[in-house]
Amino acid sequence: MEQFEKLGLCEHVLKVISNKKFEKPSEIQEKTIPLILEGKDVIAGSATGSGKTLAFGAGMIKNVVKGNGVQGLILTPTRELAEQVACALEEFAYYKELTVAAIYGGVGMGPQIKKLAYADIVVATPGRLLDHMQNNNITLAKVDYLVLDEADRMWDMGFKDDVGRIVKNCPKDKQTLLFSATISHDLAGFADMYMKAPVEISVESYVDTSKLKQIYYDVRDNEKFGLMVHLLKGEGTKLAMVFCNTRRNADFVAKNLINNGVHARAIHGGMDQSKRIRVLKEFADGKMNIIVCTDVAARGLDITGVTHVYNYDLPKDHRDYIHRIGRTARAGESGMAVNILASRDYDNFSNIQRHNEGLVVKRENTPRFPRVAVKFDEPRASKYGGVHGRASRGRGRNIGGRRPEDRKGDSRGREQRGERNKRSKDGFRGGGRNVRQKSRR
Ligand code: AMP
Numbered sequence: 001m002e003q004f005e006k007l008g009l010c011e012h013v014l015k016v017i018s019n020k021k022f023e024k025p026s027e028i029q030e031k032t033i034p035l036i037l038e039g040k041d042v043i044a045g046s047a048t049g050s051g052k053t054l055a056f057g058a059g060m061i062k063n064v065v066k067g068n069g070v071q072g073l074i075l076t077p078t079r080e081l082a083e084q085v086a087c088a089l090e091e092f093a094y095y096k097e098l099t100v101a102a103i104y105g106g107v108g109m110g111p112q113i114k115k116l117a118y119a120d121i122v123v124a125t126p127g128r129l130l131d132h133m134q135n136n137n138i139t140l141a142k143v144d145y146l147v148l149d150e151a152d153r154m155w156d157m158g159f160k161d162d163v164g165r166i167v168k169n170c171p172k173d174k175q176t177l178l179f180s181a182t183i184s185h186d187l188a189g190f191a192d193m194y195m196k197a198p199v200e201i202s203v204e205s206y207v208d209t210s211k212l213k214q215i216y217y218d219v220r221d222n223e224k225f226g227l228m229v230h231l232l233k234g235e236g237t238k239l240a241m242v243f244c245n246t247r248r249n250a251d252f253v254a255k256n257l258i259n260n261g262v263h264a265r266a267i268h269g270g271m272d273q274s275k276r277i278r279v280l281k282e283f284a285d286g287k288m289n290i291i292v293c294t295d296v297a298a299r300g301l302d303i304t305g306v307t308h309v310y311n312y313d314l315p316k317d318h319r320d321y322i323h324r325i326g327r328t329a330r331a332g333e334s335g336m337a338v339n340i341l342a343s344r345d346y347d348n349f350s351n352i353q354r355h356n357e358g359l360v361v362k363r364e365n366t367p368r369f370p371r372v373a374v375k376f377d378e379p380r381a382s383k384y385g386g387v388h389g390r391a392s393r394g395r396g397r398n399i400g401g402r403r404p405e406d407r408k409g410d411s412r413g414r415e416q417r418g419e420r421n422k423r424s425k426d427g428f429r430g431g432g433r434n435v436r437q438k439s440r441r
Pocket residue numbers: 022023024025026029047048049050051052053054088302
């Protein structure tokens with residue numbers, strides 16, 4: 001606690017930290033909170049699970065006055081992140097009784113308008129916030145704190161202009177905090193334009209490499225699935241996240257895992273919210289221990305205790321690899337990242353290694369494993385790119401047939417279109433065992 005006190009946090013937040021039994025500040029908290037409390041603009045490296053929400057929330061929770069209009073604004077790329085950040089801030093601001101509103105598209109405007117009427121802090125995705133601004137449901141005239149969370153993602157998702165319009169509607173003398181895994185040239189240009197002498201903070205690394213073992217297997221395309229079944233059934237996988245590049249692949253993998261006696265479920269942006277909540281509940285209840293997901297869907301999940309991350313597809317974007325492996329080996333626990341490589345992954349794997357110098361991924365000899373049945377069609381390459389494999393006709397066919405050279409790609413475009421166009425009624429945050437689940441709202 002002493003270390004938190006030294007950072008200058010207010011009593012309200014210290015009380016929550018004590019309740020939560022946090023032992024010491026995370027690296028990002030230690031490096032940014034004193035600067036933020038001094039009123040400096042800050043550009044900080046951030047990653048899922050780094051403790052960034054408390055870092056950027058510290059200043060606003062200390063200084064925001066309850067009932068005085070929207071004074072803190074956090075922009076996030078996805079609805080899930082908006083929900084997660086809003087819930088976390090609400091917790092940290094519990095003793096100060098601040099009202100935090102989560103604002104995102106795909107749900108009715110009405111309840112959000114009501115909440116905005118007395119919100120002190122707003123966590124929003126850019127598109128829906130602009131809708132509210134156009135309808136005069138919110139004024140940003142009193143914003144003292146502006147946070148761009150996962151700014152690189154917002155840029156990747158095409159929110160740059162929307163963010164620019166929002167920033168222009170905030171007062172000039174506000175404090176701006178930019179959290180991003182990487183700072184592209186474009187993002188740096190934005191920072192130059194809108195931030196005041198920002199201090200740049202980088203954190204050592206996203207993952208504790210001494211606790212994380214990274215391995216890869218090199219197999220034929222038609223052996224991928226069989227090997228994964230074999231590994232998942234093997235000893236040691238207590239809680240696993242299996243990553244695929246597309247929604248269709250996630251569905252394919254999850255269905256076939258179930259068919260092969262592995263308790264798995266898919267989670268991706270194409271599923272409606274009630275279905276996602278059902279899956280998370282099953283997971284929280286211990287009915288299954290393997291989640292098959294896409295990158296965008298995984299970003300909204302705060303799952304602890306992941307022992308293994310499997311890359312069924314290697315991501316095209318090297319940053320996604322770091323995000324993925326960062327889901328395990330957290331909080332002092334050890335973890336394993338397993339890459340199942342076939343020819344279609346070679347380019348992506350080289351790209352990941354090129355961009356992440358010092359990454360040690362050890363090759364493992366492929367064990368002998370039995371052939372497995374595949375009951376559902378593996379998706380065919382589509383014009384969107386990223387879906388691979390030849391659809392097998394008929395049910396119950398063995399993987400092992402001849403297959404054309406697979407195509408590579410990623411699902412970013414479609415996942416993101418899903419995020420913007422198909423928002424469902426509730427956000428979610430796990431509950432019970434390993435998932436944090438949305439409780440209020
Ligand atoms: P975040 O990166 O803000 O999403 O935080 C990830 C998780 O770490 C959340 O469950 C936080 O409550 C938790 N957390 C934040 N700061 C600390 C800390 N100093 N010690 C332990 N856990 C923390």
